[in-house]
Amino acid sequence: MQPIQSVKGMNDILPEEIALWRFAEEKAREIFQRFGYSEIRTPIVEKTELFTRGIGEATDIVEKEMYTFQDKKGRSLTLRPEATASIIRAYIQHQMHVKSHQKKFYLIGPMFRHERPQKGRYRQFHQINVEVFGIDEPMLDAEVMFLACLFLREIGLKEVSLEINSLGCPNCRISFREILQEYLLQYQESLCPDCNRRVYKNPLRCFDCKAPQCKEILSNAPLILDFICDSCNRHFQEVQNFLRELNVEFIINGRMVRGLDYYVKTAFEIVTEHLGAQNAVGGGGRYDGLMKDLGGPDLPGIGFALGMERIILLLKDSAKLQQDNNQMIYCVLLGDRARAEGFKLAQKLRSEGFIVDLSYEDRSAKSQMRTANKMGARMAIIIGDDELSQGVVQLRDMHRSSQWVVEIEELVPELRSILNES
Numbered sequence: 001m002q003p004i005q006s007v008k009g010m011n012d013i014l015p016e017e018i019a020l021w022r023f024a025e026e027k028a029r030e031i032f033q034r035f036g037y038s039e040i041r042t043p044i045v046e047k048t049e050l051f052t053r054g055i056g057e058a059t060d061i062v063e064k065e066m067y068t069f070q071d072k073k074g075r076s077l078t079l080r081p082e083a084t085a086s087i088i089r090a091y092i093q094h095q096m097h098v099k100s101h102q103k104k105f106y107l108i109g110p111m112f113r114h115e116r117p118q119k120g121r122y123r124q125f126h127q128i129n130v131e132v133f134g135i136d137e138p139m140l141d142a143e144v145m146f147l148a149c150l151f152l153r154e155i156g157l158k159e160v161s162l163e164i165n166s167l168g169c170p171n172c173r174i175s176f177r178e179i180l181q182e183y184l185l186q187y188q189e190s191l192c193p194d195c196n197r198r199v200y201k202n203p204l205r206c207f208d209c210k211a212p213q214c215k216e217i218l219s220n221a222p223l224i225l226d227f228i229c230d231s232c233n234r235h236f237q238e239v240q241n242f243l244r245e246l247n248v249e250f251i252i253n254g255r256m257v258r259g260l261d262y263y264v265k266t267a268f269e270i271v272t273e274h275l276g277a278q279n280a281v282g283g284g285g286r287y288d289g290l291m292k293d294l295g296g297p298d299l300p301g302i303g304f305a306l307g308m309e310r311i312i313l314l315l316k317d318s319a320k321l322q323q324d325n326n327q328m329i330y331c332v333l334l335g336d337r338a339r340a341e342g343f344k345l346a347q348k349l350r351s352e353g354f355i356v357d358l359s360y361e362d363r364s365a366k367s368q369m370r371t372a373n374k375m376g377a378r379m380a381i382i383i384g385d386d387e388l389s390q391g392v393v394q395l396r397d398m399h400r401s402s403q404w405v406v407e408i409e410e411l412v413p414e415l416r417s418i419l420n421e422s
């Protein structure tokens with residue numbers, strides 16, 4: 001029979017890689033908590049409407065990339081393609097704006113988009129998300145960007161840079177939309193079919209197009225930054241001032257619009273040269289009207305998402321993480337009585353906090369030692385019936401290949417002293 005394979009673009013994360021994942025996740029938790037964020041977890045499946053309303057009908061995500069299906073009652077459900085809409089939905093649903101003072105959230109978990117899989121980009125992918133509601137001060141925009149950069153720096157990714165832009169407010173966007181549309185319509189015949197649609201529905205999206213002819217046309221297009229209103233401009237200038245105060249280096253990229261409709265004012269991306277064409281590690285921005293659009297209070301919001309798979313790729317490329325010193329103890333048990341006693345001893349050592357494994361099968365000493373070796377065990381405890389009757393065990397230091405006899409009562413302190421010093 002043919003073995004069953006995983007779904008295309010959805011990958012297993014194997015034990016060899018988990019250390020990197022946990023390192024990044026734990027660092028994120030630690031840093032975000034330092035900045036006053038609380039963790040939130042929302043379901044992977046939501047009503048489709050949440051994303052069509054939240055992300056925007058005329059975006060690539062909603063038009064092409066969502067995993068949408070009907071449940072048995074015919075309701076349309078979608079595997080979440082991003083986290084912001086879900087977190088806002090939860091915030092509104094639990095009336096957190098009245099019932100709690102919590103404004104700052106983070107979420108770590110899988111997202112789903114039906115895209116062509118490529119290196120660092122998958123159909124099930126993982127994100128670290130940060131969202132803040134109810135504050136529209138430029139100071140916060142700067143701090144949120146600082147936080148994203150700080151996290152990447154603290155996990156050891158140094159060669160990343162911050163690109164920022166202002167996308168204006170709905171007011172400045174109306175006039176810019178017409179200016180951009182007019183410009184693009186001059187080149188209508190050269191634009192790709194997608195952009196031909198976008199020109200009418202949502203011309204700003206053309207900046208996201210990867211088709212070379214469109215990129216060329218867009219490279220000379222008017223930029224929203226030159227058309228934003230005074231109040232948006234003041235906000236953007238202040239954001240930059242606060243970034244300078246935080247010593248965050250940045251460049252202004254007027255062509256960066258992000259793939260989502262809901263951004264207003266500040267938008268940003270964190271890019272690296274190491275990932276080739278797919279060079280964004282993450283990004284985010286402000287989305288002041290989104291909570292109201294989703295039926296909640298009219299509170300501003302800002303956030304970012306970082307792509308875990310890309311972070312892991314970069315971590316693998318950059319300085320190797322120091323391997324955790326293996327602290328495992330492997331019990332080699334010889335004979336029926338030793339197996340029964342050793343089994344109990346293993347549980348006792350685990351309850352003392354040691355990492356312990358054993359051979360559950362009755363195998364030769366040689367074969368059990370080979371397993372201990374393969375698993376990279378630091379210590380082996382060898383117990384035979386002879387040892388048991390004398391109340392002792394053999395202790396073997398697998399790194400130093402030395403072996404000695406220890407009384408069972410002395411085992412815990414002995415192991416503790418050896419493992420603590422290594």
Ligand SMILES: [Zn+2]
Pocket residue numbers: 168169170171172173228229230231232233
């Ligand atoms: Zn404006």
Ligand SMILES: [Zn+2]
Pocket residue numbers: 191192193194195196206209210211214
């Ligand atoms: Zn195009």
